[in-house]
Amino acid sequence: ADLKFKPGEDAKFNWQSFEDFKKGHDLKGQTLTIFGPWRGEDETLFRAVFAYFSEATGVEVKYSSSENYEQQIVIDTQAGSPPDVAILPQPGLIADLASKGYLTPLGDETQKWLLDNYAAGQSWVDLSTFKGKDGNAALYAFPYKIDVKSLVWYVPENFEDAGYEVPKTMEDLKALTEKIVADGGTPWCIGLGSGGATGWPATDWVEDLMLRTQSPETYDKWVKNEIPFNDAAVVGAIDEFGWFAKNDKFVDGGAAAVASTDFRDSPKGLFASPPKCYLHHQASFIPSFFPEGTVVGEDADFFYMPPYASKPELGNPVLGAGTLAMITRDTPASRAFIEFLKTPIAHEVWMAQSSFLTPFKGANKEAYANGPMKKQGEILLDSTTFRFDGSDLMPGKIGAGAFWTGMIDFVGGKSAPDVAEGIQKAWDAIK
Amino acid sequence: MIATSRSPLIIVVHLSVLLLVALWTLPTAGLLISSLRDKDQLAVSGWWTALSTSSQNLTGRAASPDAQVEKDGKFVITGNLIEGGTSKVSAFGVRPMQPTAFEVGTTADIGDGQTLTVNEDGSYEIVSPTRMEGTRGQRIFYTASVPPRFTLDNYREVLNAEGIGASFINSLTVAIPATIIPILVAAFCAYALAWMPFPGRAILIAVIVGLLVVPLQMSLIPLLKLYNGVGAFFGVPAKTYVGIWLAHMGFGLPLAVYLLRNYMAGLPREIMESARVDGASDFDIFVKIILPLSFPALASFAIFQFLWTWNDLLVAMVFLGTGNNELVLTGRLVNLLGSRGGNWEILTASAFITIIVPLIVFFSLQRYLVRGLLAGSVKGG
Amino acid sequence: MTGLVLKDIRKSYGAVDVIHGIDLDIKQGEFIVFVGPSGCGKSTLLRMIAGLEQITGGDMLIDGERVNDVPPSKRGIAMVFQSYALYPHMTVYDNMAFGMRIAGESKEEIDRRVRAAADILQLTTYLDRLPKALSGGQRQRVAIGRAICRNPKVFLFDEPLSNLDAALRVATRIEIAKLNEQMADTTMIYVTHDQVEAMTLADRIVVLSAGRIEQVGAPLELYERPANLFVARFIGSPAMNVIPAKITSAGAATALELTGGRTVSVDIATAASEVGKSASFGVRPEDLQISTGDDYLFAGTVSIVEALGEVTLLYIEGLVPGEPIIAKIPGILDVKRGDTIRFTADRAKLHLFNAAGQSYRAL
Amino acid sequence: MTGLVLKDIRKSYGAVDVIHGIDLDIKQGEFIVFVGPSGCGKSTLLRMIAGLEQITGGDMLIDGERVNDVPPSKRGIAMVFQSYALYPHMTVYDNMAFGMRIAGESKEEIDRRVRAAADILQLTTYLDRLPKALSGGQRQRVAIGRAICRNPKVFLFDEPLSNLDAALRVATRIEIAKLNEQMADTTMIYVTHDQVEAMTLADRIVVLSAGRIEQVGAPLELYERPANLFVARFIGSPAMNVIPAKITSAGAATALELTGGRTVSVDIATAASEVGKSASFGVRPEDLQISTGDDYLFAGTVSIVEALGEVTLLYIEGLVPGEPIIAKIPGILDVKRGDTIRFTADRAKLHLFNAAGQSYRAL
Amino acid sequence: MQQLLFAIFTMVGGVLACVVYFFGTNWLLDKIFPSKGLTGPQASKNLRITNAIRPWLFMAPALLALGIYLVYPVFESVRLSLHDRTGQQFVGLSNFRWMLGDSEFRQSIFNNFLWLLVVPALSTFFGLVIAALTDRIWWGNIAKTLIFMPMAISFVGAAVIWKFVYDYRSEGSEQIGILNAIVVAMGGQPEAWMTIPFWNNFFLMVILIWIQTGFAMVILSAALRGIPEETIEAAVIDGANGFQIFFKIMVPQIWGTIAVVWTTITILVLKVFDIVLAMTNGQWQTQVLANLMFDWMFRGGGDFGRGASIAVVIMILVIPIMIWNIRNATREMER
Ligand SMILES: Nc1ncnc2c1ncn2[C@@H]1O[C@H](COP(=O)(O)OP(=O)(O)OP(=O)(O)O)[C@@H](O)[C@H]1O
Ligand SMILES: Nc1ncnc2c1ncn2[C@@H]1O[C@H](COP(=O)(O)OP(=O)(O)OP(=O)(O)O)[C@@H](O)[C@H]1O
Numbered sequence A: 001a002d003l004k005f006k007p008g009e010d011a012k013f014n015w016q017s018f019e020d021f022k023k024g025h026d027l028k029g030q031t032l033t034i035f036g037p038w039r040g041e042d043e044t045l046f047r048a049v050f051a052y053f054s055e056a057t058g059v060e061v062k063y064s065s066s067e068n069y070e071q072q073i074v075i076d077t078q079a080g081s082p083p084d085v086a087i088l089p090q091p092g093l094i095a096d097l098a099s100k101g102y103l104t105p106l107g108d109e110t111q112k113w114l115l116d117n118y119a120a121g122q123s124w125v126d127l128s129t130f131k132g133k134d135g136n137a138a139l140y141a142f143p144y145k146i147d148v149k150s151l152v153w154y155v156p157e158n159f160e161d162a163g164y165e166v167p168k169t170m171e172d173l174k175a176l177t178e179k180i181v182a183d184g185g186t187p188w189c190i191g192l193g194s195g196g197a198t199g200w201p202a203t204d205w206v207e208d209l210m211l212r213t214q215s216p217e218t219y220d221k222w223v224k225n226e227i228p229f230n231d232a233a234v235v236g237a238i239d240e241f242g243w244f245a246k247n248d249k250f251v252d253g254g255a256a257a258v259a260s261t262d263f264r265d266s267p268k269g270l271f272a273s274p275p276k277c278y279l280h281h282q283a284s285f286i287p288s289f290f291p292e293g294t295v296v297g298e299d300a301d302f303f304y305m306p307p308y309a310s311k312p313e314l315g316n317p318v319l320g321a322g323t324l325a326m327i328t329r330d331t332p333a334s335r336a337f338i339e340f341l342k343t344p345i346a347h348e349v350w351m352a353q354s355s356f357l358t359p360f361k362g363a364n365k366e367a368y369a370n371g372p373m374k375k376q377g378e379i380l381l382d383s384t385t386f387r388f389d390g391s392d393l394m395p396g397k398i399g400a401g402a403f404w405t406g407m408i409d410f411v412g413g414k415s416a417p418d419v420a421e422g423i424q425k426a427w428d429a430i431k
Numbered sequence B: 001m002i003a004t005s006r007s008p009l010i011i012v013v014h015l016s017v018l019l020l021v022a023l024w025t026l027p028t029a030g031l032l033i034s035s036l037r038d039k040d041q042l043a044v045s046g047w048w049t050a051l052s053t054s055s056q057n058l059t060g061r062a063a064s065p066d067a068q069v070e071k072d073g074k075f076v077i078t079g080n081l082i083e084g085g086t087s088k089v090s091a092f093g094v095r096p097m098q099p100t101a102f103e104v105g106t107t108a109d110i111g112d113g114q115t116l117t118v119n120e121d122g123s124y125e126i127v128s129p130t131r132m133e134g135t136r137g138q139r140i141f142y143t144a145s146v147p148p149r150f151t152l153d154n155y156r157e158v159l160n161a162e163g164i165g166a167s168f169i170n171s172l173t174v175a176i177p178a179t180i181i182p183i184l185v186a187a188f189c190a191y192a193l194a195w196m197p198f199p200g201r202a203i204l205i206a207v208i209v210g211l212l213v214v215p216l217q218m219s220l221i222p223l224l225k226l227y228n229g230v231g232a233f234f235g236v237p238a239k240t241y242v243g244i245w246l247a248h249m250g251f252g253l254p255l256a257v258y259l260l261r262n263y264m265a266g267l268p269r270e271i272m273e274s275a276r277v278d279g280a281s282d283f284d285i286f287v288k289i290i291l292p293l294s295f296p297a298l299a300s301f302a303i304f305q306f307l308w309t310w311n312d313l314l315v316a317m318v319f320l321g322t323g324n325n326e327l328v329l330t331g332r333l334v335n336l337l338g339s340r341g342g343n344w345e346i347l348t349a350s351a352f353i354t355i356i357v358p359l360i361v362f363f364s365l366q367r368y369l370v371r372g373l374l375a376g377s378v379k380g381g
Numbered sequence C, D: 001m002t003g004l005v006l007k008d009i010r011k012s013y014g015a016v017d018v019i020h021g022i023d024l025d026i027k028q029g030e031f032i033v034f035v036g037p038s039g040c041g042k043s044t045l046l047r048m049i050a051g052l053e054q055i056t057g058g059d060m061l062i063d064g065e066r067v068n069d070v071p072p073s074k075r076g077i078a079m080v081f082q083s084y085a086l087y088p089h090m091t092v093y094d095n096m097a098f099g100m101r102i103a104g105e106s107k108e109e110i111d112r113r114v115r116a117a118a119d120i121l122q123l124t125t126y127l128d129r130l131p132k133a134l135s136g137g138q139r140q141r142v143a144i145g146r147a148i149c150r151n152p153k154v155f156l157f158d159e160p161l162s163n164l165d166a167a168l169r170v171a172t173r174i175e176i177a178k179l180n181e182q183m184a185d186t187t188m189i190y191v192t193h194d195q196v197e198a199m200t201l202a203d204r205i206v207v208l209s210a211g212r213i214e215q216v217g218a219p220l221e222l223y224e225r226p227a228n229l230f231v232a233r234f235i236g237s238p239a240m241n242v243i244p245a246k247i248t249s250a251g252a253a254t255a256l257e258l259t260g261g262r263t264v265s266v267d268i269a270t271a272a273s274e275v276g277k278s279a280s281f282g283v284r285p286e287d288l289q290i291s292t293g294d295d296y297l298f299a300g301t302v303s304i305v306e307a308l309g310e311v312t313l314l315y316i317e318g319l320v321p322g323e324p325i326i327a328k329i330p331g332i333l334d335v336k337r338g339d340t341i342r343f344t345a346d347r348a349k350l351h352l353f354n355a356a357g358q359s360y361r362a363l
Numbered sequence E: 001m002q003q004l005l006f007a008i009f010t011m012v013g014g015v016l017a018c019v020v021y022f023f024g025t026n027w028l029l030d031k032i033f034p035s036k037g038l039t040g041p042q043a044s045k046n047l048r049i050t051n052a053i054r055p056w057l058f059m060a061p062a063l064l065a066l067g068i069y070l071v072y073p074v075f076e077s078v079r080l081s082l083h084d085r086t087g088q089q090f091v092g093l094s095n096f097r098w099m100l101g102d103s104e105f106r107q108s109i110f111n112n113f114l115w116l117l118v119v120p121a122l123s124t125f126f127g128l129v130i131a132a133l134t135d136r137i138w139w140g141n142i143a144k145t146l147i148f149m150p151m152a153i154s155f156v157g158a159a160v161i162w163k164f165v166y167d168y169r170s171e172g173s174e175q176i177g178i179l180n181a182i183v184v185a186m187g188g189q190p191e192a193w194m195t196i197p198f199w200n201n202f203f204l205m206v207i208l209i210w211i212q213t214g215f216a217m218v219i220l221s222a223a224l225r226g227i228p229e230e231t232i233e234a235a236v237i238d239g240a241n242g243f244q245i246f247f248k249i250m251v252p253q254i255w256g257t258i259a260v261v262w263t264t265i266t267i268l269v270l271k272v273f274d275i276v277l278a279m280t281n282g283q284w285q286t287q288v289l290a291n292l293m294f295d296w297m298f299r300g301g302g303d304f305g306r307g308a309s310i311a312v313v314i315m316i317l318v319i320p321i322m323i324w325n326i327r328n329a330t331r332e333m334e335r
């Protein structure tokens, strides 16, 4: 196969790991089917990654994806024709697959590897551990490719021009918000629209603010509904979000526009002239929706959504999302593929092509394609707490339903306690 | 044809059809125009404005200080904000909050003793008494009247995508037999239900109506299980073209049988009787009389069945697989969209590329929806 | 032997009884004509013979074998439909060839027979047309052509000539007569409204009325000795004139008093018991002659004169209120409206029916 | 004044010319009958008058106004279609009432007129049926009823009686005649194949052949003085006997030598220049009488005897090869096949046509 | 190239197999019970047998396919609806009990009835009107093609189109959704159409109507053209105007087909979910049954029990339509 980076050529890659892996695995003639969420550009990047796997092992990899991958994987596993390896971004769905016995445990060795090699390793192990069909918890998934969500995007030149500083604390961020208003500008662009998934960007806000106002344990309890949704802690976080989103002066177009503006369109306000807003909270993927030719790091940049100075005990929490690989059919090739993911090269190849973050400490940071990526990688590595997107951890009916709807109602005018109570009711209904 | 003068009524007809057509095509026209625009404009102005010259606030960037030349002791950067366009600049500024601070053609003081002049044609000149520093050029905000601008890039991108040709063939391989086979099967069944007496006919018709409602999604898992079972038993792959044809046939049959039966039941009884007296068997009657006379219904159904199979993604994904070799056109295009489905410009272009084949089918089959097929056959009520 | 026997055949559409029990024996090779008023059930009967209509009651036998449930294609029939029933998507040629193709005849044979039929029916120039591009008469000819192309045991014709012009009608009628002669073994059943067709073609005529047989017999028999008033009036055109009368004396000849007062004597025997009963006196329009003498049957005022060239029809008012007496006199007459004319007739050609409509001659 | 004028009216279907230029003046209130062989263009002409068929060439004027492009509904017509064209989803009643409902007649008026028409046409018991549950004749009657229910300026009938039985045909014909009398201002145009209908109803008959007018005239005129051989043979049934002849001497009376050798003299004037030319001698079957004496026109052998009751048709072989001479003799004759019979005829009733088929009488 | 050959080969093979079946079985039937050439009781007996068998031969492939692809899944659905989310544990009617108490379900039922009332009626109406009108004008075929186009656009495309129509930008900024642009041009306030409860259902219905009118148009167009021309001519002569001809002569004659189109669209409405899924995913109180079912079936691993029980409800809703069709069919056969 065509390898994007010639082995041995660029020193930033850990070629040794590739050679080692190659030596340990000879599976010539076997095939491996991988079902993943990546399509379009992402797919090309991923193909470049597994090309190394094929090169090393001789396994022929067949990758496929689908617009309805959620539905597809359910159908395929139920019908008994699953792929060998599935990569999915939804822990909730994975939990379900595990509980129905469609997944193969990855074993203690992998668990230990994660603990040792991933930053905030315990967080990752917890995330990837699910109850199997037999009721015993085990590691079923391997986190690979992470998105950081605790990012605020801005245009440095606009900041410079207006004389604004990147805030280091949440208090500063709030002060900056008010200052922009005082200067006659609009601070935020917030768009929750996403067709059938409208509302999800707000859940990221709430989760981020939850991590900044509550302990990670509370967060965990929240996503497992061990504390009710209408617990004061949660209501508080929702109201924090409301402070930003429900103030007509703070958001472009006023609070009414928030729910209906498409999330893909909303960052464009940053680049308008005059600027429609100065700040935009969104995950690391958003630059693909910036106007063509925008150079991240120059024309646009981001900063870490800061924690409250008043709550130092919470450290630097990072909210993220990501994809997890799992074995849906236990073959030597699929085992080998998981092993492959443990090599630095599997991470570095993608890092070097952009839009890939990893908490893997063994991967060379220098491999990141550009400054901003590296900076995000550092945010990830510097995090004291990493928490996966809560709405993805909740049952689908809540995390991809009631929570979204609730947030829309919330920006539409409903009060936080009412909204939270409604969501809790929905949660009760599915128990 | 009935002799008619240009009565006012026919004008009303023309106008109302025009109105309906306009209503129906307006959204699509929007999509078509959008597919020809570039993606940044999509989100900021309505598609209908794409046809007119619009005044827009734009941001440009002067060449980087590397490009400065020394002239008369001053450092000068020149260039043009508008590459190859015919836009006209009317005002400019250097601060984002005041993008229209200066009239075009005037010289603006931009601090540090530097001055900036922007002309109507977009050419600019930065003059500085000292050597300019930095790696990035000065941002220039300007207001320009932009003439309509269209691009075929979106189409180019879609058409150049890898494997699109193979997917096209895959789609045809799925759609053509998946259109013809169910029509044949359904036509025979419809004839039996319409003209061959046997016990339980009415019930059977009702059951078929009832089956129209079975949600596709319900069937996928049991069917795929079955396919896997059959595949394993015979040692053949579970996901084959035959499998997907049959699946499309199964899902399309209720409607086909229902539509065709209804049509066939309306054919004049005397024709069938006359053929029967001529010694024709049911099979002869079906093939030689019913089929030719049912052309309008067959053609209508063919159009729909082709449409569905052509535009289908779900069934193809499940029964044909998602690998590169078997990916159908819709699947290929959806994959182009990227993981977050944001690339509207590709969506718009691909929507128009996929629409072409069904429209050809529609156009070529439309002439079978003919008038007076039965004319001259019988007399009476 | 392809005899056709109908035994108490009945037909109802839902609650509507259309055929009330028909008994009929048709011998092989016979030419039978069904006549009767519109809606009396001729087509229905024909369709039952063809097997196109379920028989509600009774038995139908062909060659002594019950065929109630035998499908049309097994009965060896050819049929001309009243409503043509052409195949709209086939050319005239293909319409005619269809049956033979089904039967697997050779191409040459088909071509020969189609062309022969087209020749007879003057359809040769239209062989490539579709039915919709034909005139009414041409369509009808195609329907006939389709039937005569085949070689069935039983021919069924449902008003095959109704849309044809006189010359063509005569020609086609003669062709059918020839056909009948050539195929002496083929039974033909023919529905028509045309007296001439019925009289010239039929071996026997079956007169139907409201789903019942009124009389079966050779054409001249029906004309000369109608069994009842219905047949008397139905056969012959214009219809027989009927005048209410009272029998004044009976015997080998019967004396009558007509409404209006004239007394007439007819050569029909009646029983003495009939004297005083009311009866109907009948005389055909063509049997009336203008009398110049005093010996006349009756007289009346001419209300309408219809000169057809060959004959003249006189409508005579004044005898039966509201119902003119019609006289058919050969040639072109010099009679005007309002003239009073006396009529006489050959005594042997007079008819007499009792109150129930039965002919005294047949009793 | 609702006169109807056709000026060089033409019609073609694609490349097929069907009507080749018809010129015709129809006066208001006239009863015009179109006759002609099947496929000659009668229906087409009628449909053009109705406005159902685009006129390819020429002008059509109603009341002096060009109506080529006036839609049917504006022409004030009613039409009976050859193929009935009943509304299959409406009962008989509704079929008949439809036009009046459209015209906004009152409920009572509609009911009155529908019932009146149904009465005339003996449809009263079928008023609630759908067309598909009717016999052929009943359907036709509904089609007629539909037209006579309305009150148009022009009535168009396309073979309205072809599927009716004799009695009903006579009755309906008389009704149409009455209608014509009552509505003296209404123009009626009537297509038929029935000689009797044509002769009795028409004020003038238009004889068409292959899209051209052969002759226009009053019925008896056509019968007695046909302009050409075509009309002579077309009017009258059976058709006029035509025997090839050669003119031997001309003058006020003309002498002929018939094929077969007999010499005949007819009371028709010819020019001297005609002597020696071949011509056609014509005599109508009904004008032939059996001659017992020596003074006869010609003699021949009987090949077929058709006894219709009222008349007997004799087919005489031997004069014109392949084409029998037909004689129509009143009454029932005692003639057998093979008999040789001599015929004579009234000299005034003989016809003579030149080689081009034109009548010498009309020249 | 090779793929093309393979494609052509498979296509021809597939279609041929189908043709061979019908010809083959019929030939075989006539061989086993010959009637051609034979006469007498044997022939008519054979004929009776073949006549009894032949309908089933004609229907066999269709019935088989229907059985496998639709009937079997129906039973499977019924079975699943009585089981828990994994499809393993029998739970009786508890899924249905849950459903009755679920407010989203009630909302869906309500919305579905709205859809059922509006969409089939309007689609059929517009389809009929367009089919009839376009028949009378020279550019009718072009008009038809344009109106048919929405049917041909893949669903993703349609969703984008309507996003462009309903797009909402806050007051003051430039509207890129045409609906709001029009509203603003007329001096109104822009609205986020998708978020207005109750009425947003109608905005969604518009999309389906927009798509389905093409369907109705094509089918009805075929039917309209089957109307005997003479009946229309007769009506013209009777003095009926365009409207009267349309409503009193044409519509009644194709009533059967109208019913078919209506039925088909009604059933489609029962199944509709992709519009709702793409535009609102049931938010702002626009949930419908099919989307709800889809949601329960596949979201986050799925709850087959509840998903199937909703499917069962959808199937129950179609029963009145089935009964109505039985009545129609029997009436028709009495002819
Ligand atoms: N659509 C058509 N295309 C071509 N020729 C046609 C078409 N319609 C009719 N014709 C031809 O035009 C001629 C005249 O037809 P028309 O129906 O007027 O005849 P007609 O005189 O009414 O005959 P008939 O007495 O048999 O009804 C016929 O020869 C017929 O074949
Ligand atoms: N489907 C039906 N339902 C009810 N009655 C019917 C049906 N079909 C025919 N009839 C009636 O049956 C009677 C006989 O019809 P048939 O067609 O046999 O008459 P016909 O003698 O052929 O008349 P015509 O000479 O007018 O063709 C008619 O009165 C007719 O109304």
Ligand SMILES: [Mg+2]
Binding pocket: C042, C043, C044, C082, C158, D135, D136, D137
């Ligand atoms: Mg009949």
Ligand SMILES: [Mg+2]
Binding pocket: C135, C136, C137, D042, D043, D044, D082, D158
């Ligand atoms: Mg005609």
